[in-house]
Every structure is written in structure tokens, then in C-alpha cells.
Amino acid sequence: MIKRIAACLILLFGAVQAHADKPLIPAPPELAADAYLLLDAHTGQILVQHNIDKQIPPASLTKMMTAYIVSEEIEKGAIKESDPVRISEKAWKKGGSKMFVKVGDKVPVIDLLRGVIVQSGNDASIALAEYVSGSEEVFAEVMNQQAELLGMEDTHFVNATGWPADGHLTTARDLGTLARALIADHPDHYDIYSEKYFNYAGINQPNRNRLLWRDPAVDGIKTGHTEAAGYCLVASAVKRGMRLISVVVGTDSDEQRAAESQKLLAYGFRYYQTHKVYSSSDVLQTERIWGGVAPEVGIAVAEDVFATIPRGGEDSIKADLIVDGELEAPLEKGEPVGKVVVTLDGETIADVEAVAAEDVEKAGFFKRIWDALKRFVMSFF
Known part of the structure; x- marks a missing residue:
């Protein structure tokens, strides 16, 4: 009983006032995006949401899971940051964004991880998937198993890159869950998400997250874009001891995904706090x-x-x-x-x-x- x-x-x-004024909180901003989410990274409380359970193609936001699994394998001792990874022809041939590795190159795991996070390299993503699991197809199975463990109930991965494929889907809610896990479970590797540039083989590429240049409070996380997904951005920032995560998917441009994400973060920091x-x-x-x-x-x-x-x-x-x-x-x-x-x-x-x-x-x-x-x-x- x-x-x-x-x-x-x-x-x-x-001293508590007898008639303390209740804090005034306006309605959250309405964004020009298919779906969006704002949550407190520490408590998991959702502050703003729109279409957060609608399944969408994640584009290169997929690489958040690819990076998470690689960090898991490093932490477990299954692989090391210094391990040389031989680049396959499949990884080298993959189109889209690249780290520009070459067939037969032996590239350290940590460099490939930066290639995935900072440069959004499809070649780096496939190389790591093959190194961890033997093939990208088997790695996708691991991605789905990890998604289930994290509670990403409406997510299914087909590949390690986010390349358009039937059944390769997630939701804004699940992306928020994954972002929380990235930050909480692998803080050492999370620092990579704030790096503005990564130079490999003489090619210096910028991080596609514009907010890293616009707002010093922002320290990640990942962009994505395909024709079906639109322009997407999962961002995180810290102010006054509060960490927020924003998820914005399905905007019309690179500029718009950054601007809409800024609206969410500004609203959260202005009107809410993480309280112990x-x-x-x-x-x-x-x-x-x-x-x-x-x-x-x-x-x-x-x-x-x-x-x-x-x-x-x-x-x-x-x-x-x-x-x-x-x-x-x-x-x-x-x-x-x-x-x-x-x-x-x-x-x-x-x-x-x-x-x-x-x-x-x-x-x-x-x-x-x-x-x-x-x-x-x-x-x-």
C-alpha cells in the first residue's frame, strides 16, 4: 500500500511571494519546415514540436547513427582510433559529398570519423561501415539494432550514408533521441561536431552547419540534404547551463534550415531553463x-x-x-x-x-x- x-x-x-507573477511564455514560432522539434538535452522534455512522428527520409542526418556506432566500437575496445582502414572501391566510387579518399588508401579511423562528421563524406561512411561490420548491408542491421536500443521506434536504416533508398526513414522525434545519445554517451567524440574545418589530402572542407559561425553557443550537430528530404539540420547549443537540441527537416534551402533552427533555439533559451x-x-x-x-x-x-x-x-x-x-x-x-x-x-x-x-x-x-x-x-x- x-x-x-x-x-x-x-x-x-x-521568500516566496503570496501572489507571485506567473512567467509569461508566448506561443512557439511556426517554422517553414515539414517537421521540427526543440527539446532540453538534459531532461528530454519537448518544448516545441510539429509533425515529430511523421516518417521522413533523413538524408545525411543518417551519419549521426554511423558516427554513434563507430564511437561505441571504439569505447568498447573493438576498434581503435589509430586503426588503418583500407578504402574499398565501393567507398571510393560513392557519389555525393566526399572526403576524397582513394582506393587502397589506409586511413585512420579517427580521420574517417572526422570525414563523416565534418565533411559529411559518403566515402568515409561506407569505409567505416565496412571496417566495423564487413559490409555496409550488415552495418545497416547494426544501425537498426542500435536504433531499437535507443528507443527510436519509427526509424529504419538501409545504408550508412543517407543515400535515398526505399524504407530508409526516421522522424524528428527519433533524431532528437539520437542527438541526446550522441552528446551524453560519447562526449569526447562529440567535440568533433563543433569543428569548422577538416583538411584531408590537402583539401580543406568546411562544416556545413552554418550556425557554428553565427552563434558561439552552438557546438553541433549535423546537416542533411536530398531532393526528397529537403534541407535538414539537427543543432545543439549551450547557454547558462542549459543545452537545447533542435531538429528541423524539410526546408527549402541551406540558409533557411539555419535560420529556422536559430528561431527554435532562441525561443527555448529565452523562455525556459533547466532547473536542478x-x-x-x-x-x-x-x-x-x-x-x-x-x-x-x-x-x-x-x-x-x-x-x-x-x-x-x-x-x-x-x-x-x-x-x-x-x-x-x-x-x-x-x-x-x-x-x-x-x-x-x-x-x-x-x-x-x-x-x-x-x-x-x-x-x-x-x-x-x-x-x-x-x-x-x-x-x-
Whole structure:
């Protein structure tokens, strides 16, 4: 049985005014794009959305997954950044954007990874796919398996490049999920997405993400373009401790995808913030524990709790601690005891596990008997 212990743990940040002004947030911008999304990279909360579950061809945004898998393989120790990769004729022949590697060249993995991310090289993408999985076709199977693990429910990959193909589809929502994973899971390689140029074999090519030059807060991520997909851009930026991810697909030009992405990011940074509600070290309150050497135990959260809230809206946050029945010793630190539900203006913004903040050992025989007697008597009141 779940017992509500605390009706309202109001978070106080300075004196709360009796009639605090509610932050004003205008309607989000409407973009000239087929689909778009804005989300908080830390919490995953979606701030703006339009057609985010519509399946679309991802074009070179596909290479985000190609790069993610290569980073995974490096981190697992299956391959190394310094490994020489022999360039096949298939990789060399592939049309579209290129790193300009040649058949028979042996190129380090890390250079090919830069070729994929910065130069959007189809040749580099195929070379890495063949090195990791033996063939691009098998690599596409790995891409789909990884997409499933990440929760990209409406995505299916056919190749490593984004070259137009039947059934090669994703959604703006899934691209946002992939972008969060890129940033969180492989921070060392994520730095590559902010590089403005990459020079290989004497050919210095610029990153196609225009926002890297326009906004110092932007540090990635990837562009894409085909006739079917239109001009696309997944971008990310950090301001005042908040990281946002924007996904804009199906615009009419390179300039438009950049401008529309800027609108989303500006809106998010102006009107929202990532707020730390609790630290894992915070003791939220103490609760009675029966049969223990101590009469009470502190309650905490298993990990730091963050929420995306309107800028200046801290005073509207409330939290309920719900404990799963009466607590009994022994209890170990970190053991689940219930949950904390955080709300903003009545809407749930976080629902996290509550845990014991310390160990409580079982008491001796006579203390347990006395506690049992007290518990029995209190049950009548």
C-alpha cells in the first residue's frame, strides 16, 4: 500500500511571494519546415514540436547513427582510433559529398570519423561501415539494432550514408533521441561536431552547419540534404547551463534550415531553463522506521533531479514524497522506499525513485518487541 507522507514539499528559493507573477511564455514560432522539434538535452522534455512522428527520409542526418556506432566500437575496445582502414572501391566510387579518399588508401579511423562528421563524406561512411561490420548491408542491421536500443521506434536504416533508398526513414522525434545519445554517451567524440574545418589530402572542407559561425553557443550537430528530404539540420547549443537540441527537416534551402533552427533555439533559451530540483545528497525529510537501531531514516533521491521549467518559475514547483507503506529495518542506503513526484502548476515534470539516505540496522530483540507493541497500539488511533 502506498502511503502519502508529505502532501507538499514546497521548494523555497528565497521568500516566496503570496501572489507571485506567473512567467509569461508566448506561443512557439511556426517554422517553414515539414517537421521540427526543440527539446532540453538534459531532461528530454519537448518544448516545441510539429509533425515529430511523421516518417521522413533523413538524408545525411543518417551519419549521426554511423558516427554513434563507430564511437561505441571504439569505447568498447573493438576498434581503435589509430586503426588503418583500407578504402574499398565501393567507398571510393560513392557519389555525393566526399572526403576524397582513394582506393587502397589506409586511413585512420579517427580521420574517417572526422570525414563523416565534418565533411559529411559518403566515402568515409561506407569505409567505416565496412571496417566495423564487413559490409555496409550488415552495418545497416547494426544501425537498426542500435536504433531499437535507443528507443527510436519509427526509424529504419538501409545504408550508412543517407543515400535515398526505399524504407530508409526516421522522424524528428527519433533524431532528437539520437542527438541526446550522441552528446551524453560519447562526449569526447562529440567535440568533433563543433569543428569548422577538416583538411584531408590537402583539401580543406568546411562544416556545413552554418550556425557554428553565427552563434558561439552552438557546438553541433549535423546537416542533411536530398531532393526528397529537403534541407535538414539537427543543432545543439549551450547557454547558462542549459543545452537545447533542435531538429528541423524539410526546408527549402541551406540558409533557411539555419535560420529556422536559430528561431527554435532562441525561443527555448529565452523562455525556459533547466532547473536542478534536488541533489542526490539532499535529505528530503525523515520517516519513522520500525525495529531499527535508529527511530528514523532520512529519505533522498537516487540521483540528481532536473526539470525544464519556464524561466523564473522556481516558486511554482511543488513535490510530493510518497512512501511505500511503513518502513521496517534493516534498510540499506540507496534501497527504494517510494517515489517523489514533482509538479509545476499541477503538471508532473518529474517522477523519480525515493531511497533511504543511510543504513539502518535491525535493533536488538527487546527493542524490536517494544517497537512492535507501540506499532500495535498506534494502529488503533
